[in-house]
Amino acid sequence: MALLIRNGEIVTVGSRVQADIYVENETITRIGKDIEAPPNAEIIEATGKLVFPGFIDPHVHIYLPFMATFAKDTHETGSIAALIGGTTTYIEMCCPNRNDDALEGYQLWKSKADGQSACDYAFHMSVTKFVKETESQLRQIVADGTASFKIFLAYKNFFGIDDAEMYQTLELAQRLGVIVTAHCENAELVARLQQKLLAQGRTGPEWHEPSRPESVEAEGTSRFATFLENTKATGYVVHLSCERALHVALEAKSRGVKIHVESVLPHFLLDKSYAERPGVEGMKHVMSPPLRAKHNRAVLWNALAIGSIDTVGTDHCPFDTEQKLLGKNSFVNIPNGIPGIEDRVNLLYTHGVKRGRLDLDRFVDAASTRAAKLFGLFPRKGTIAVGSDADLVIYDTHYRGVVSAKSQHVNNDYNGFEGMEIEGRPSVVAVRGMVQVRDGKFVGERGRGKMLKREPSHF
Numbered sequence: 001m002a003l004l005i006r007n008g009e010i011v012t013v014g015s016r017v018q019a020d021i022y023v024e025n026e027t028i029t030r031i032g033k034d035i036e037a038p039p040n041a042e043i044i045e046a047t048g049k050l051v052f053p054g055f056i057d058p059h060v061h062i063y064l065p066f067m068a069t070f071a072k073d074t075h076e077t078g079s080i081a082a083l084i085g086g087t088t089t090y091i092e093m094c095c096p097n098r099n100d101d102a103l104e105g106y107q108l109w110k111s112k113a114d115g116q117s118a119c120d121y122a123f124h125m126s127v128t129k130f131v132k133e134t135e136s137q138l139r140q141i142v143a144d145g146t147a148s149f150k151i152f153l154a155y156k157n158f159f160g161i162d163d164a165e166m167y168q169t170l171e172l173a174q175r176l177g178v179i180v181t182a183h184c185e186n187a188e189l190v191a192r193l194q195q196k197l198l199a200q201g202r203t204g205p206e207w208h209e210p211s212r213p214e215s216v217e218a219e220g221t222s223r224f225a226t227f228l229e230n231t232k233a234t235g236y237v238v239h240l241s242c243e244r245a246l247h248v249a250l251e252a253k254s255r256g257v258k259i260h261v262e263s264v265l266p267h268f269l270l271d272k273s274y275a276e277r278p279g280v281e282g283m284k285h286v287m288s289p290p291l292r293a294k295h296n297r298a299v300l301w302n303a304l305a306i307g308s309i310d311t312v313g314t315d316h317c318p319f320d321t322e323q324k325l326l327g328k329n330s331f332v333n334i335p336n337g338i339p340g341i342e343d344r345v346n347l348l349y350t351h352g353v354k355r356g357r358l359d360l361d362r363f364v365d366a367a368s369t370r371a372a373k374l375f376g377l378f379p380r381k382g383t384i385a386v387g388s389d390a391d392l393v394i395y396d397t398h399y400r401g402v403v404s405a406k407s408q409h410v411n412n413d414y415n416g417f418e419g420m421e422i423e424g425r426p427s428v429v430a431v432r433g434m435v436q437v438r439d440g441k442f443v444g445e446r447g448r449g450k451m452l453k454r455e456p457s458h459f
């Protein structure tokens with residue numbers, strides 16, 4: 001069926017225009033003034049509202065066996081939460097561990113999403129070892145449309161790879177024209193510091209951050225950058241959390257290293273005092289890299305405003321209170337992760353745009369367009385243009401609300417951003433021309449989401 005969105009203020013990178021958007025067969029076919037619609041078209045009045053391209057979360061975990069348990073969402077719950085928050089596409093980390101076969105893992109992750117997600121999705125393929133069959137397996141995975149890799153320099157003996165494996169992965173990625181995303185922390189230092197703290201009887205969640213200090217992340221970022229420089233591969237640092245690591249990444253960029261930076265919602269809005277809260281309240285705020293000293297937040301916002309930080313993801317990774325308590329005797333056993341898929345857009349809009357830290361252009365770029373460009377989805381996703389998928393967010397800037405676990409759709413019993421105000425939310429969210437959300441309620445079709453096949457970008 002046709003869809004006409006009337007008279008909204010269409011916001012894309014570099015442009016703001018008051019116009020109508022006409023959609024046929026999942027695609028935007030016209031943008032202009034006073035478009036006539038056939039009698040059977042669905043018409044949405046958007047006067048007084050902003051119309052954004054569907055938002056893209058470039059870093060989520062939905063199915064994740066990790067730290068002796070499983071992240072709580074399914075693609076059904078995660079995608080509905082994403083859509084209610086305005087995210088119409090997410091990229092999930094496909095994370096088999098070192099003992100798993102990569103191709104079997106890839107098929108497993110695909111099977112978990114197939115027919116379950118209400119929004120569109122893609123994968124970053126984790127390379128958690130490099131053995132003789134790895135190259136041919138990765139070639140098959142890229143040919144299947146998964147044209148980005150993920151490596152972990154952290155999580156020794158589980159997801160983590162060594163320098164030789166990183167070199168081989170980057171060298172192959174360079175030949176294939178595939179971008180490599182990386183979790184940058186020095187695994188050996190983390191393991192040593194954890195042992196040292198535990199031996200001193202320091203077992204609570206407040207010791208998570210000291211076990212992975214900023215220097216450890218800066219070292220990982222520096223090593224990744226040096227390997228990118230020497231392989232000529234293109235890289236993307238995920239969830240960069242602090243000033244020291246940012247300096248390292250930007251210094252590498254200034255000498256021509258092809259390195260991009262993502263920071264995630266918790267690092268803009270929370271700080272290590274949240275993880276220092278007593279007992280399980282602290283555990284709820286354990287993620288890696290950890291929440292940092294507060295001064296880093298302003299540094300990240302400033303870098304985001306000028307585009308030095310490319311994208312804002314969530315690293316959505318829900319573990320509930322009972323799972324967090326697996327670490328009650330030792331912080332090293334607290335499942336790492338803070339969910340955020342439902343709240344990213346509204347919190348970024350409120351604490352970024354409304355608080356004067358971010359202009360609208362950069363907001364759309366960081367939360368949608370730049371991820372589409374970096375990960376081979378543009379211009380199908382990440383913009384509003386004739387020929388693009390009709391993924392559209394009609395945004396009500398007059399809405400006022402508060403983030404709360406009581407009203408969330410994420411499958412979890414707490415919200416790390418509990419009590420934070422939001423000043424704006426999507427009033428309508430459409431995916432490929434079908435309305436999936438109205439005013440905070442899922443009204444669409446479950447399982448309609450498609451896996452997005454992507455070509456290598458050949459940077």
Ligand code: URP
Pocket residue numbers: 061183239286287288289315317336337338
């Ligand atoms: O704490 C985190 N970040 N959990 C998810 C796994 C990862 O490192 O991305």
Ligand code: ZN
Pocket residue numbers: 183238239288289
């Ligand atoms: Zn990570």
Ligand code: ZN
Pocket residue numbers: 059060061093315
């Ligand atoms: Zn992650």
